[in-house]
Amino acid sequence: MHLLNHLLVTALFSLLLFNHVRAEEVHAAVASNFTAPMKQIVEQFEQSSGHDVTLSFGSSGKIFAQIQNGAPFQVFLSADQQKPEALEKNGLTVPGSRFTYAVGSLALWSARSDFVDDDYTRLKQGEFNKLALANPKLAPYGAAAVEVLSALKLREATQPKWVMGENIAQTYQFVDSGNADLGLVALSQIMHNGKIKKGSGRIIPGELHNPIRQDAVLLSNAQDRKGAQALLAYLRSDKAHAIMRAFGYTTE
Amino acid sequence: MFSEADLAAIWLTLKLATTVTILLLIIGTPIAWWLARTGSWLKGPVGAVVALPLILPPTVLGFYLLLAMGPDGFIGQLTRQLGIGTLAFTFQGLVLASVFYSLPFVVQPIQNAMQALGERPLEVAATLRAGPVDRFFTVVVPMARPGFITASVLGFAHTVGEFGVVLMIGGNIPGETRVVSVQIYDHVEALEYAQAHVLAGSMMVFSFLMLLGLYGFQKKHFFAGIR
Numbered sequence: 001m002h003l004l005n006h007l008l009v010t011a012l013f014s015l016l017l018f019n020h021v022r023a024e025e026v027h028a029a030v031a032s033n034f035t036a037p038m039k040q041i042v043e044q045f046e047q048s049s050g051h052d053v054t055l056s057f058g059s060s061g062k063i064f065a066q067i068q069n070g071a072p073f074q075v076f077l078s079a080d081q082q083k084p085e086a087l088e089k090n091g092l093t094v095p096g097s098r099f100t101y102a103v104g105s106l107a108l109w110s111a112r113s114d115f116v117d118d119d120y121t122r123l124k125q126g127e128f129n130k131l132a133l134a135n136p137k138l139a140p141y142g143a144a145a146v147e148v149l150s151a152l153k154l155r156e157a158t159q160p161k162w163v164m165g166e167n168i169a170q171t172y173q174f175v176d177s178g179n180a181d182l183g184l185v186a187l188s189q190i191m192h193n194g195k196i197k198k199g200s201g202r203i204i205p206g207e208l209h210n211p212i213r214q215d216a217v218l219l220s221n222a223q224d225r226k227g228a229q230a231l232l233a234y235l236r237s238d239k240a241h242a243i244m245r246a247f248g249y250t251t252e
Numbered sequence: 253m254f255s256e257a258d259l260a261a262i263w264l265t266l267k268l269a270t271t272v273t274i275l276l277l278i279i280g281t282p283i284a285w286w287l288a289r290t291g292s293w294l295k296g297p298v299g300a301v302v303a304l305p306l307i308l309p310p311t312v313l314g315f316y317l318l319l320a321m322g323p324d325g326f327i328g329q330l331t332r333q334l335g336i337g338t339l340a341f342t343f344q345g346l347v348l349a350s351v352f353y354s355l356p357f358v359v360q361p362i363q364n365a366m367q368a369l370g371e372r373p374l375e376v377a378a379t380l381r382a383g384p385v386d387r388f389f390t391v392v393v394p395m396a397r398p399g400f401i402t403a404s405v406l407g408f409a410h411t412v413g414e415f416g417v418v419l420m421i422g423g424n425i426p427g428e429t430r431v432v433s434v435q436i437y438d439h440v441e442a443l444e445y446a447q448a449h450v451l452a453g454s455m456m457v458f459s460f461l462m463l464l465g466l467y468g469f470q471k472k473h474f475f476a477g478i479r
Contacts, residue, residue: 138442177340
């Protein structure tokens, strides 16, 4: 009996030890627009895989510069394709690991209810104090927003009322706090379970701007890291795609 | 060397810092005088509030200012009743934010200089039948002059160096809220490192010279009790 107990304890202990060796720390840098879905995805991923994920959020440009200067990230989820491509060219990624994890959408949004209708009436007639958008020079969602305004032939007319957020999260904040009546924000920021969760807004049809294809990449310091590889694989799973769609992204 | 957008940002920054420094000398002087003289229990709390920006991260100040200036915030409600709309994304909004942000840099040097005067010069002036207002402008202000100069330099330089608060309430509007620090940030974020270096390097030189001049001045006037 004593021996059996001893064996059992040893077995349990080695099981724990085994698990402990297998579970890895994954450090992922994620573009601000993908903050909300990523938190949900990672929660599920951690439960099913046992890996621990640390998330850092920021503008893709800032993350890009940090990776180039040796930041210890293993996975990078960008808001565009250019930055992961550039890292690939500089030899900072694992070759062949880059893929489009989500395609983003824009929304015209106001924190006030019944302010935004389907015809962009307020925008066309200039009945708003400020229009918030992400800085087109820095943020893919900002560049897409300017394309939308050009397509609607409203670029010149609205430009004096533009206020620019450093990234899409700040743009959201400008509108959410009521300081800007209108904003072109990421659909994922205002959508929850397929519905716009606050204020009023409309989804911008995809044909008004170039698709916002968002690429993910495995960084070269994570070449042999099973946890980081598993996280990237999980982003392509049906479960992850379901979460992304609930936040208004399309998946491929 | 500087692009047109850089020059616009530099001009805007100098305009902001000058406006804020003048306003702070007007607002900060009575606060400093009161803090230097009072025996009230309120001295601690008021001094602490004045000093808050020294230790609060700009994100806290920027966040609360953004909410307060919004249409439902208390500043926003006040400005809307006065018929001037809301202050976020405007030059006036930056001025208001900077006044909060740079307040301790102006109040504390003036307060220190006034405390260092002691009672004696005021008593002497009083025996010469100088009234309180007269005493303040003909005795306190001239004697505390080094404190005022330190306060002006620090208030100006600190406003020039402001970044986080402006980023959070400014909205990056050229000629209105895009100051030098934000312009540098944009260059860096857009990976335009050459342009970033020109502006950032100039900022380093400017700030160094300001402080060098200030410390040279303070050494000369150390007897006035400015540290």
